[in-house]
Amino acid sequence: xxxxxxxxxxxxxxxxxxxxxxxxxxxxxxxxxxxxxxxxxxxxxxxxxxxxxxxxxxxxxxxxxxxxxxxxxxxxxxxxxxxxxxxxxxxxxxxxxxxxxxxxxxxxxxxxxxxxxxxxxxxxxxxxxxxxxxxxxxxxxxxxxxxxxxxxxxxxxxxxxxxxxxxxxxxxxxxxxxxxxxxxxxxxxxxxxxxxxxxxxxxxxxxxxxxxxxxxxxxxxxxxxxxxxxxxxxxxxxxxxxxxxxxxxxxxxxxxxxxxxxxxxxxxxxxxxxxxxxxxxxxxxxxxxxxxxxxxxxxxxxxxxxxxxxxxxxxxxxxxxxxxxxxxxxxxxxxxxxxxxxxxxxxxxxxxxxxxxxxxxxxxx
Numbered sequence: 610x611x612x613x614x615x616x617x618x619x620x621x622x623x624x625x626x627x628x629x630x631x632x633x634x635x636x637x638x639x640x641x642x643x644x645x646x647x648x649x650x651x652x653x654x655x656x657x658x659x660x661x662x663x664x665x666x667x668x669x670x671x672x673x674x675x676x677x678x679x680x681x682x683x684x685x686x687x688x689x690x691x692x693x694x695x696x697x698x699x700x701x702x703x704x705x706x707x708x709x710x711x712x713x714x715x716x717x718x719x720x721x722x723x724x725x726x727x728x729x730x731x732x733x734x735x736x737x738x739x740x741x742x743x744x745x746x747x748x749x750x751x752x753x754x755x756x757x758x759x760x761x762x763x764x765x766x767x768x769x770x771x772x773x774x775x776x777x778x779x780x781x782x783x784x785x786x787x788x789x790x791x792x793x794x795x796x797x798x799x800x801x802x803x804x805x806x807x808x809x810x811x812x813x814x815x816x817x818x819x820x821x822x823x824x825x826x827x828x829x830x831x832x833x834x835x836x837x838x839x840x841x842x843x844x845x846x847x848x849x850x851x852x853x854x855x856x857x858x859x860x861x862x863x864x865x866x867x868x869x870x871x872x873x874x875x876x877x878x879x880x881x882x883x884x885x886x887x888x889x890x891x892x893x894x895x896x897x898x899x900x901x902x903x904x905x906x907x908x909x910x911x912x913x914x915x916x917x918x919x920x921x922x923x924x925x926x927x928x929x930x931x932x933x934x935x936x937x938x939x940x941x942x943x944x945x946x947x948x949x950x951x952x953x954x955x956x957x958x959x960x961x962x963x964x965x966x967x968x969x970x971x972x973x974x
Contacts, residue, residue: 610742610778611701611765612637614749615673619788620699621647622672624661626654626680629713630769631703634675655680659687659700666696667825669793669816671753673699678707678720685727688762690827692728692850695760695803695811697791699752702764703772704880706956716769717956718880721936724764725909730847733854735759735861736909738766740883742776747784748863748906754789755861759853760811766908768931770881770959797821803846804832809856858910865904866919869894872901874925874973879905879937882929882960889965898973908937916944925972929953929965 612634615623623638625631642649648665652658655676662672676684681702691698704720706712724736737752739745749765756763794800794813802824805812815821824834831842865883867890878886883904890902903919905912920926926948928938935952942950953960953968 611675611739611745611749611767611772612641614746615699615701615753616641616645617746617785618671618750618753619790620671620673620753621645622649622662622665622670623647623674624650624652624658624665624672625674626652626658626676628655628677628680630705630716630772631675631677631680631701633772634701634703638673638675655683656687659684659691659698662698663687663691663696666691666698667817667823669791669814669819671697671699671757673701673753675701675703677703677705677713678723679710681720681723681727688734689728691762692732692734693827694825695850696762696825697756697760698762699749699756700762700764701749702766704766704768714769715957716881716959717932718768718882718930719932719936719956720766721908721930721932721940724766725940732851733910735761735763735854735907736766737763737863737906738879738908739771739906740880740904741771742774742778743783744906745771746778750786750788751863754786755857757789757791758811759857760791760814761854766880768880794821801832802834803830805849805853808845808849809852811853854910859914861907861910862912862915863906864912864915865906866915867902867904868919869899869901870922872899873923874899874927874969875901875903875919875923876927876929876965876969877903877905877919877941878929879908880930882931885960885962886929886965889962889969892962893966893969900969911940911944913944916941920945920948923948925949925951927951927953927965927969927972929960931955931960
């Protein structure tokens with residue numbers, strides 16, 4: 610369904626290299642995209658996959674690739690170029706057990722840090738994380754819309770269980786927002802490829818090979834795209850790369866809240882573990898326990914407003930995720946000042962509702 614969401618969002622170019630557990634996306638795009646007027650290429654490796662997509666996007670085409678942790682590690686240099694040159698592109702990152710080649714057929718949620726903190730300078734990459742097939746479809750559309758609107762790479766951070774589980778989807782109930790396309794330049798005179806009207810917005814786009822001369826460089830540059838070192842204009846361009854994300858962080862927030870105003874504890878989760886978390890909360894409530902639950906769909910930028918709202922009035926926060934060290938828990942901790950924070954973690958297998966309920970009761974009792 611992630612591939613179907615990409616197609617619905619207007620994706621017309623896909624390049625990929627088969628890698629478990631992202632190969633299902635590769636298969637669907639190879640089969641369906643040519644029939645819908647697009648182009649799907651089998652690349653010789655993961656680096657080439659993202660480079661091909663960046664090239665297609667430079668021509669003004671919506672583009673996506675799909676990979677897993679080892680492939681994303683190889684793509685990071687190209688992702689940094691796309692961020693620096695403000696090139697819209699989507700990477701579907703379907704997580705598996707790591708590190709290194711890890712367990713190709715074993716699920717995990719261990720690429721949160723690798724996904725978000727891969728950019729030199731600490732720039733924010735928008736990251737969306739679905740927990741089921743329906744969310745995979747809908748978040749794919751949102752990812753393309755934000756990538757186009759903000760001219761930035763966007764990650765769809767899925768996992769093996771979500772990516773390879775067969776589910777029934779009510780197509781009529783799918784939420785398909787209006788589609789967004791990047792704003793195109795129309796004036797050839799004095800066009801500056803990196804000049805935006807506001808410090809928190811993006812420049813208009815001129816496709817490579819079109820009538821307007823377009824410059825796309827990964828080196829430090831001024832508004833004309835000329836290589837410069839630490840000039841005020843270069844610093845202004847670099848600052849805008851982050852400001853344009855921060856300025857729209859509230860709009861990007863996507864969560865599925867299930868809050869109890871009288872709860873004294875909050876459970877947070879994402880991806881496949883959110884499904885187990887929701888069931889655990891339901892079972893614990895049936896036993897008379899007061900618990901709030903927040904499933905986060907937009908991992909980054911951190912959904913500060915919803916996080917503050919969900920944590921208001923509670924003393925204890927639990928974060929359930931399928932990795933060893935509690936990666937997202939560590940990210941959220943600075944924003945949960947004054948709360949008692951506990952991670953619920955496991956590797957080598959999914960976290961069950963019983964695991965979650967047991968860990969929470971052990972602290973609550």
